[in-house]
Amino acid sequence: MHQTGTMVVIQGPRFSTRAESTAYATSGCTVINMTGAPEAALARELELCYANISLVTDYDVGVSGGSDGPVSHVEVRQVLASNQENLRKLLLTLVSTMPDSRTCECGTALASARFLNS
Numbered sequence: 001m002h003q004t005g006t007m008v009v010i011q012g013p014r015f016s017t018r019a020e021s022t023a024y025a026t027s028g029c030t031v032i033n034m035t036g037a038p039e040a041a042l043a044r045e046l047e048l049c050y051a052n053i054s055l056v057t058d059y060d061v062g063v064s065g066g067s068d069g070p071v072s073h074v075e076v077r078q079v080l081a082s083n084q085e086n087l088r089k090l091l092l093t094l095v096s097t098m099p100d101s102r103t104c105e106c107g108t109a110l111a112s113a114r115f116l117n118s
């Protein structure tokens with residue numbers, strides 16, 4: 001489990017090319033996702049707390065730590081299936097440990113936002 005990272009959101013579903021994977025990794029991106037935007041920005045605009053839970057299925061092709069060959073759809077589905085129980089446990093834990101009231105700054109995020117035209 002990683003608490004932070006930099007996610008790049010691409011249109012999909014599809015697998016990245018080797019050149020794209022290299023570009024993302026070189027840019028400091030740690031996770032490639034196809035559904036993280038615009039949800040995060042919209043949540044901020046509504047001053048909602050937001051967290052992304054990414055079930056990482058594979059190292060991108062050509063990225064250090066991964067295999068040399070491309071991942072297959074079957075392999076992705078197998079990893080996703082094997083993570084379902086972990087996801088269920090995580091969600092149950094999160095819901096059961098949520099505080100009754102927020103202590104974060106999400107609820108007042110727009111009050112401190114600086115807009116270029118104001």
Ligand SMILES: [Zn+2]
Nearest residue numbers: 049104105106
């Ligand atoms: Zn929050």
